[in-house]
Amino acid sequence: MNTLGYAILSVFSRKPCSGYQLASSLEVLWPARHSQIYPLLTKMEKRGLLEYEHIEQTSRPNKKIYSITDKGMETLRSWINESPNDRIKRDEFLIKVYSIWLTDADRARELIEDRISKLKEKVALRETKIEEAATEEKEHLTISSKHFGRYALLNRSNFLDKEEISWCNWVLGLFEDSQPTQ
Amino acid sequence: MNTLGYAILSVFSRKPCSGYQLASSLEVLWPARHSQIYPLLTKMEKRGLLEYEHIEQTSRPNKKIYSITDKGMETLRSWINESPNDRIKRDEFLIKVYSIWLTDADRARELIEDRISKLKEKVALRETKIEEAATEEKEHLTISSKHFGRYALLNRSNFLDKEEISWCNWVLGLFEDSQPTQ
DNA sequence: AGCTGCATGTAACCTGTTACATGATTAT
DNA sequence: ATAATCATGTAACAGGTTACATGCAGCT
Numbered sequence: 001m002n003t004l005g006y007a008i009l010s011v012f013s014r015k016p017c018s019g020y021q022l023a024s025s026l027e028v029l030w031p032a033r034h035s036q037i038y039p040l041l042t043k044m045e046k047r048g049l050l051e052y053e054h055i056e057q058t059s060r061p062n063k064k065i066y067s068i069t070d071k072g073m074e075t076l077r078s079w080i081n082e083s084p085n086d087r088i089k090r091d092e093f094l095i096k097v098y099s100i101w102l103t104d105a106d107r108a109r110e111l112i113e114d115r116i117s118k119l120k121e122k123v124a125l126r127e128t129k130i131e132e133a134a135t136e137e138k139e140h141l142t143i144s145s146k147h148f149g150r151y152a153l154l155n156r157s158n159f160l161d162k163e164e165i166s167w168c169n170w171v172l173g174l175f176e177d178s179q180p181t182q
Numbered sequence: 183m184n185t186l187g188y189a190i191l192s193v194f195s196r197k198p199c200s201g202y203q204l205a206s207s208l209e210v211l212w213p214a215r216h217s218q219i220y221p222l223l224t225k226m227e228k229r230g231l232l233e234y235e236h237i238e239q240t241s242r243p244n245k246k247i248y249s250i251t252d253k254g255m256e257t258l259r260s261w262i263n264e265s266p267n268d269r270i271k272r273d274e275f276l277i278k279v280y281s282i283w284l285t286d287a288d289r290a291r292e293l294i295e296d297r298i299s300k301l302k303e304k305v306a307l308r309e310t311k312i313e314e315a316a317t318e319e320k321e322h323l324t325i326s327s328k329h330f331g332r333y334a335l336l337n338r339s340n341f342l343d344k345e346e347i348s349w350c351n352w353v354l355g356l357f358e359d360s361q362p363t364q
Numbered sequence: 365a366g367c368t369g370c371a372t373g374t375a376a377c378c379t380g381t382t383a384c385a386t387g388a389t390t391a392t
Numbered sequence: 393a394t395a396a397t398c399a400t401g402t403a404a405c406a407g408g409t410t411a412c413a414t415g416c417a418g419c420t
Contacts, residue, residue: 002406002407003272003274003277003407004407004408006274006277007277010277010280010281013281013284018370018371018372019371019372020369020370020371020372021370028276029276029277029280030272030276030277031270031272032407032408033408033409033410034371034372034373035373035374035375035408035409035410035411036407036408036409038372038373038374039373039374042373057370057371058416059370059416059417059418060369060370060371060416060417061370061371061372061414061415061416062371062372063370063371063372064371064372076281076284077284077285080278080281080282080284080285080289081285081289083296084273084274084275084277084278084293085274087271087272087273087274087275088213088270088271088272088273089269089270089271090185090212090213090269090270091266091269091270092185092188092266092267092269093266093269094210094211094212094335094338095185095188095189095192095211095212095266096262096266097331097334097335097338098192098211098331098332098335099192099195099258099262099331100262100325100330100331100334101325101326101327101328101330101331102195102258102259102262103259103262103263105325107262107263108325111266114265141356141359141360142359142360143282143283143287143290143356143357143360144283144360145283146283148282148283148356149279149280149281149282149283150280152279152282152353152356153276153279153280155349155352156276156279156346156349159345159346159348159349159352160342160345160346160349162345163341163342163344163345164338164341164342166341167337167338167341167342170337170341171334174323174325174330174334175325177323177324178323178324178325178326184378184379186379186380200398200399200400201399201400202397202398202399202400203398214379214380215380215381215382216399216400216401217380217381217382217383217401217402217403218379218380218381220400220401220402221401221402224401239398239399240388241388241389241390241398242388242389242397242398242399243386243387243388243398243399243400244399244400245398245399245400246399246400365420366419366420367418367419367420368417368418368419368420369416369417369418369419370415370416370417371414371415371416372413372414373412373413373414374411374412374413375410375411375412375413376409376410376411376412377408377409377410377411378407378408378409378410379406379407379408379409380405380406380407380408381404381405381406381407382403382404382405382406383402383403383404383405384401384402384403384404385400385401385402385403386399386400386401387398387399388397388398388399389396389397389398390395390396390397390398391394391395391396391397392393392394392395392396
């Protein structure tokens with residue numbers, strides 16, 4: 001099985017839901033399009049890692065509610081105990097920073113400032129989610145809580161995005177050093 | 183053209199080199215295997231973005247030294263001025279953190295501590311590279327220098343990896359809070 | 365009237381990884 | 393001896409994106 005499969009198991013280990021809802025839970029974990037998710041769900045169900053219940057709806061399209069099986073749970077548990085593969089990062093922004101010497105100072109500043117504003121947006125969105133999590137369930141702070149992982153990861157993203165904002169400002173500072181203020 | 187193509191152009195805009203050397207320069211920018219690089223170099227050469235010189239060697243295999251053409255340079259310049267696409271991050275570690283509630287406290291601590299040691303290794307390696315860059319060319323600090331981008335990116339990676347270490351320690355702190363010391 | 369959310373699926377395509385292929389030199 | 397470095401290429405496969413396909417409910 002591929003990593004997406006384990007990400008799916010880890011979502012269903014917390015609660016059963018539809019493929020559609022699954023997709024949004026996966027966003028922070030291992031982003032995937034529905035065209036990748038649905039065929040994999042079928043495959044995993046056939047392998048006995050998942051099972052589903054058909055829900056007929058009138059006001060909305062029918063759906064399948066998937067839940068994890070004992071076999072799926074075992075598979076997930078043993079995977080967690082293996083050491084994780086290296087992370088994959090691909091960011092066009094880095095290539096543009098690398099090539100920043102080819103542009104003028106204005107474009108350089110714009111590139112960094114746009115990055116800062118995008119990061120600030122993301123941080124603000126997560127900040128509200130973190131607050132919600134902190135008020136809704138107060139026992140999220142213990143490792144054995146289902147909610148601990150999501151809480152930790154939301155914080156991680158904000159730690160890192162805030163730090164990238166710091167780096168952006170550090171770069172802007174270097175610009176000013178190279179280009180004495182007119 | 184795809185993003186790898188622009189990453190390639192951005193390396194060749196700094197200096198001509200072989201496909202083999204290119205691969206190592208790409209690692210920090212947009213990692214790719216040689217099996218992806220060589221066919222793309224051929225394609226880009228045919229499109230007039232690159233040109234190469236055949237170098238015959240006796241002690242080593244023959245090689246092609248690629249350099250960027252004027253057309254390649256123009257293509258790169260206009261691409262830099264477009265706003266970058268969203269970053270892609272995929273990290274198995276995150277899925278394991280998300281599922282940490284399924285394991286015992288020892289495994290949880292191990293997962294985080296292993297992450298810390300891997301990050302520390304990476305940071306240490308980059309630290310020497312940053313020092314080298316800082317001593318070798320002192321004018322790297324200006325935006326218009328070819329070396330500015332690499333210097334900025336090396337620092338960025340260390341800013342972020344150090345911050346992730348901080349987050350790891352923050353998580354370890356939460357573990358102690360949930361599990362009163364035996 | 366048109367957009368967003370819910371809901372699932374397939375097909376074509378592009379991107380990226382692993383494996384196959386070869387071979388000399390230099391360092392451990 | 394054996395591994396690493398230099399050096400280039402192809403083939404098969406797995407992973408991921410974009411586009412095609414359908415359709416109702418509720419909001420603006």
